[in-house]
Amino acid sequence: MSEAAMAVMKPEMKSYIWLKTVDGSIQQVEQDVAMFCPMIFQEILKTGMGSSKTYAISLPQRVNPSILGLILDYCRFHQVPGHSNKERKTFDEKFIRMDTKKLCELTSAADSLQLKPLVDLTSRALARIIEGKTPEEIRETFHLPDDLTEEEKLEPLRNVTDDPRIRLLNRLYARKRKELKEKKKLKNVDIEEEPKDERSVDDLLSFINDIKEMSANKNKKKNRRRKGHAKDLSLENVNENKRELDSVPFACHNRNVDNALKASPSKHSQTQDLPPMSFSPKLEFINGDLDDELDPAMKEELDREVEDFARRLNSDWPERMQILSLGQDRRLVPISMNSNVSTRIFTGMG
Amino acid sequence: MAELSADPPPKRLHNLFPVAETAANATATDRISELPDALLIQILSLLPTKQSVVTGSLSKRWRPLWASVPILDFTDGIAGTVDRPERNEPKSRETSGFSEFVYSVLLLHEARPITRFRLRCSHWSCSQRDIATWLSQAARRGVEQLELSLSLSRYVALPRKLFNFETVVEMKLDGVFLNALAGFSVSLPSLKVLHVGDRVLFGCHDYVVKLLAGCPVLEKLVLESTYSDACGGPVCAQGMFDLNLNRLVKARIGFSWYKTCTKSMFLIFNSLSNVRCLSILSSTVECLKDSTASDIPVFNNLVQLEISFGNYSWDLLTNLLQHSQKLEVLTIYKESQKHANGHEPAWNLPLVVPECVLSHLKAFCLMEFQGLDCEMGFLRYVMQNARVLETMKISMASSLDPQTKLQIRSTLTALQLNIQSCQITFH
Numbered sequence: 001m002s003e004a005a006m007a008v009m010k011p012e013m014k015s016y017i018w019l020k021t022v023d024g025s026i027q028q029v030e031q032d033v034a035m036f037c038p039m040i041f042q043e044i045l046k047t048g049m050g051s052s053k054t055y056a057i058s059l060p061q062r063v064n065p066s067i068l069g070l071i072l073d074y075c076r077f078h079q080v081p082g083h084s085n086k087e088r089k090t091f092d093e094k095f096i097r098m099d100t101k102k103l104c105e106l107t108s109a110a111d112s113l114q115l116k117p118l119v120d121l122t123s124r125a126l127a128r129i130i131e132g133k134t135p136e137e138i139r140e141t142f143h144l145p146d147d148l149t150e151e152e153k154l155e156p157l158r159n160v161t162d163d164p165r166i167r168l169l170n171r172l173y174a175r176k177r178k179e180l181k182e183k184k185k186l187k188n189v190d191i192e193e194e195p196k197d198e199r200s201v202d203d204l205l206s207f208i209n210d211i212k213e214m215s216a217n218k219n220k221k222k223n224r225r226r227k228g229h230a231k232d233l234s235l236e237n238v239n240e241n242k243r244e245l246d247s248v249p250f251a252c253h254n255r256n257v258d259n260a261l262k263a264s265p266s267k268h269s270q271t272q273d274l275p276p277m278s279f280s281p282k283l284e285f286i287n288g289d290l291d292d293e294l295d296p297a298m299k300e301e302l303d304r305e306v307e308d309f310a311r312r313l314n315s316d317w318p319e320r321m322q323i324l325s326l327g328q329d330r331r332l333v334p335i336s337m338n339s340n341v342s343t344r345i346f347t348g349m350g
Numbered sequence: 351m352a353e354l355s356a357d358p359p360p361k362r363l364h365n366l367f368p369v370a371e372t373a374a375n376a377t378a379t380d381r382i383s384e385l386p387d388a389l390l391i392q393i394l395s396l397l398p399t400k401q402s403v404v405t406g407s408l409s410k411r412w413r414p415l416w417a418s419v420p421i422l423d424f425t426d427g428i429a430g431t432v433d434r435p436e437r438n439e440p441k442s443r444e445t446s447g448f449s450e451f452v453y454s455v456l457l458l459h460e461a462r463p464i465t466r467f468r469l470r471c472s473h474w475s476c477s478q479r480d481i482a483t484w485l486s487q488a489a490r491r492g493v494e495q496l497e498l499s500l501s502l503s504r505y506v507a508l509p510r511k512l513f514n515f516e517t518v519v520e521m522k523l524d525g526v527f528l529n530a531l532a533g534f535s536v537s538l539p540s541l542k543v544l545h546v547g548d549r550v551l552f553g554c555h556d557y558v559v560k561l562l563a564g565c566p567v568l569e570k571l572v573l574e575s576t577y578s579d580a581c582g583g584p585v586c587a588q589g590m591f592d593l594n595l596n597r598l599v600k601a602r603i604g605f606s607w608y609k610t611c612t613k614s615m616f617l618i619f620n621s622l623s624n625v626r627c628l629s630i631l632s633s634t635v636e637c638l639k640d641s642t643a644s645d646i647p648v649f650n651n652l653v654q655l656e657i658s659f660g661n662y663s664w665d666l667l668t669n670l671l672q673h674s675q676k677l678e679v680l681t682i683y684k685e686s687q688k689h690a691n692g693h694e695p696a697w698n699l700p701l702v703v704p705e706c707v708l709s710h711l712k713a714f715c716l717m718e719f720q721g722l723d724c725e726m727g728f729l730r731y732v733m734q735n736a737r738v739l740e741t742m743k744i745s746m747a748s749s750l751d752p753q754t755k756l757q758i759r760s761t762l763t764a765l766q767l768n769i770q771s772c773q774i775t776f777h
Contacts, residue, residue, distance in 0.1 A: 101381055108385055132401070148413070175453075
């Protein structure tokens, strides 16, 4: 141990440690209290700093003076061995009452000082604040930027509630995903890596996309037009699709989905990675399931609503895929110049 | 003196709820997103999965986080109240979507392994095949702590994978049928804590034995199921299992057996012989009360014993004391029983003072003391013979009137004078 550290460790008189916060201000703190923070403890042991004003320990950037005061209050109480568990709990409950902003700062500072008990305490408090709130309320409480698009917000998982269109699609999606996943498992028993999961979602989404494009493809003229616009930006292209869909009766989401699917492999040579044929019998099964559950009278209306919804989703498809992949910390999906939406997705991920 | 910078102490009392930012902080900054990912995930792991998924639609930063939380906690909000027959079927809105939600989460969720998986649902929210699928999936994802709370209104065939589960360390089951155990072997090599709640139907007592036989490193066992459901006695006697729970440290048994199932009962009871802490609930005591001294195993390590019974199991208590030589803490929960005066059972003095009473018993606690002769007899015996007793706590039954309470108190205080070292407290 260095001399400075030895000086700090003198048992006979109360020793003090000097701490410096990022704004340059320096404080003197009782040694027992300061050493309760693992980070400070390590610093003293390793470098011997903190024994005098000139050699004050520099605290991490996330610790500002007022937060440091709070942390030291916490340490001062808890480093005394005599308190009972009940006393500590009472102290903690009172201590944690502060506004959200300060709570976040405190969490951040405690984390940088490696003070785990305080981190756990503040995390629990933050969790309590988040619990039971809608996203709007949470955003308001924490001033989070509202930087997701409407479609992204309508992620299937988020809407567990009443909207029948979403429920219908969710049911479809969920079952398809499940089967896809099982298929993948059967095929590749050894390899269970992350890219697998990603692929299944992409497969599914582009497959669903296929359904919409299927109906559009019935019109050959549109096919040629699409190829002609190979150099266009994807978004424009998709908008075109959208327009096409507007004009074509959206037959595929009626009870003819299975028929549309059966026809798909012949029209889309580029979707060879997908085994669409094997999907159709399954989808038939699903459709049959849905039919059983839905009131036939409602189905017409639901079909129309599904059509609307799918159209809205479709317009933002590529952007959505990009963000999905970004969010899951993977390779970016380059928005390529291909005309075919589904192919783009495949080449991006493949 | 510590010199602190001149900030006034934060006004904590005013800020019980997140308040709107003051004019000074008009540029409201997003502080929470500055926290590192690991911390945000820690915060999310304290929330039920449904709420945690909701955070996925907050902002770009928050979008992928929920999928890395290693805890899955699904509850449909109805479970736990469903075994009451008068409860009406919930509206479809409450229950629809739960099943799809769980499937979606299981597919999109990425954290590996999942440290904790909890599922609480009723039979309105999902099909029994759904549950079996989810449990298999959880087993494949390396779950370490599993908690399952279902409804007994419907039979759910638990998957084989749930009982051949390499990674699970802690398992809690409630509201399930374990009849399926008939069909496959049980292998839970890492299971240290097993908690079988009071709404569990075994089908046959052999299955209890089978389940326990598959947990070689079990350290804590709670067996509260008191349903003495239809068990064919002959079947029970046929199971041949070697039950060796030598790592068991703590056990709490509330199970009840039919008279015809004594073989399995004693098999289980004997397997508890290594525990340090044992708690026997009244339903089990009721089954054991007619046992002889030779039926009770020797508890070599038993330090703490809790037992609750009525008035007819004093002999069992004596036998237990005789067989637990190192007992230090004894707690008795008397069940208040009404019986005709004069027919109270007597406390039979044992021939030999139990070793533990003589040299180990340090704390004795008697709850719901009614002042009956047998109880007083036991108390007197303990006070006279327990040489190292430090504390004795007597809690009087609330059914007693204040006069009787005072009387008992004075009698006991008089007794206490004989033993200076012991401290008696009354409640």
